[in-house]
Amino acid sequence: MAPQDFAEVLALCQFLPGPNVGNMSIVLGRRWFGLAGATAAFLGLMALPFFWVFGLALLYSEWAAHPMVRAVVTGVGIAGGGLFIGTALKLAKPIQGKWSAVALAAACFALVGVGRVSLFIVLPVAALLAWFAARRGVL
Amino acid sequence: MLQLAIYFALLSLISVGGVPAVMPEMQRLVVDVQRWMSAAEFTQLFAVAQAAPGPNVLVAALIGWKVAGFAGGLVALGAMCGPSAVLTWWLGGYWDSMRDAPWRKTFQRALVPITVGMILAGGYVLATPYGLDWHNALIALASAAALYATRLNPLWILAAGGIAGALLFG
Numbered sequence: 001m002a003p004q005d006f007a008e009v010l011a012l013c014q015f016l017p018g019p020n021v022g023n024m025s026i027v028l029g030r031r032w033f034g035l036a037g038a039t040a041a042f043l044g045l046m047a048l049p050f051f052w053v054f055g056l057a058l059l060y061s062e063w064a065a066h067p068m069v070r071a072v073v074t075g076v077g078i079a080g081g082g083l084f085i086g087t088a089l090k091l092a093k094p095i096q097g098k099w100s101a102v103a104l105a106a107a108c109f110a111l112v113g114v115g116r117v118s119l120f121i122v123l124p125v126a127a128l129l130a131w132f133a134a135r136r137g138v139l
Numbered sequence: 140m141l142q143l144a145i146y147f148a149l150l151s152l153i154s155v156g157g158v159p160a161v162m163p164e165m166q167r168l169v170v171d172v173q174r175w176m177s178a179a180e181f182t183q184l185f186a187v188a189q190a191a192p193g194p195n196v197l198v199a200a201l202i203g204w205k206v207a208g209f210a211g212g213l214v215a216l217g218a219m220c221g222p223s224a225v226l227t228w229w230l231g232g233y234w235d236s237m238r239d240a241p242w243r244k245t246f247q248r249a250l251v252p253i254t255v256g257m258i259l260a261g262g263y264v265l266a267t268p269y270g271l272d273w274h275n276a277l278i279a280l281a282s283a284a285a286l287y288a289t290r291l292n293p294l295w296i297l298a299a300g301g302i303a304g305a306l307l308f309g
Contacts, residue, residue, distance in 0.1 A: 050200060053197045070308075073301070
């Protein structure tokens with residue numbers, strides 16, 4: 001598989017709904033081995049981590065009563081939230097300086113993150129706005 | 140459990156921008172609407188999923204597990220992956236005809252700011268389980284800066300967050 005081809009499949013998977021790597025496994029599995037390939041790739045990707053994460057969760061629930069353990073895990077979770085913020089900033093590089101795009105991102109953040117409005121309301125409205133703005137070359 | 144499955148299946152279909160983009164909605168449902176767990180417990184489950192190797196969609200399995208046991212975990216993960224997997228399978232066949240279509244570029248450009256806003260919202264919600272204060276702002280902003288500006292493995296950033304948590308909340 002050529003790097004260019006890989007990049008294009010990745011781009012497709014990022015704009016389809018669903019976990020990006022999961023989509024990737026389906027598209028590539030399908031390409032090479034059809035339905036069986038897609039299913040195998042997807043399950044292969046999920047199976048081992050599934051048991052890992054449960055092992056860790058069981059271990060945690062064993063110790064969750066301990067205040068220090070809870071403090072550490074809460075710290076990890078907050079840092080994980082920080083990683084999301086860092087990821088968002090990286091994704092925002094192409095829209096730096098495009099004020100209409102920055103304003104749309106800020107509005108989505110304020111409504112969903114701070115205002116706690118449902119994504120099922122915000123997403124369709126934002127998508128429609130963004131679509132028309134992008135078609136007119138404003139985004 | 141049925142409610143969980145239906146809701147996650149709907150989330151699956153709107154998860155353009157990946158799982159991080161729907162985290163704020165998942166938290167809203169689980170914590171604010173259904174009150175299956177507290178915001179702190181949600182952030183802690185998310186921490187476990189982040190610390191384990193594997194795709195971040197696994198947090199769905201942990202939420203299902205917390206709500207309805209091991210079967211709940213399987214159902215939640217299936218609901219979160221199934222609908223989008225079917226859609227991907229189906230659309231994957233049209234990829235060659237879509238690849239050079241002008242609307243695809245427009246669509247992708249339109250999606251960037253929305254994804255940025257939603258992931259930012261997810262980070263904010265996860266980082267402020269007890270409301271916004273200087274403790275969590277410090278950990279979250281330091282982690283965000285470390286990811287943005289350095290090439291550190293994110294696991295080290297999570298570990299540093301754990302140490303900071305012990306010092307600040309312990």
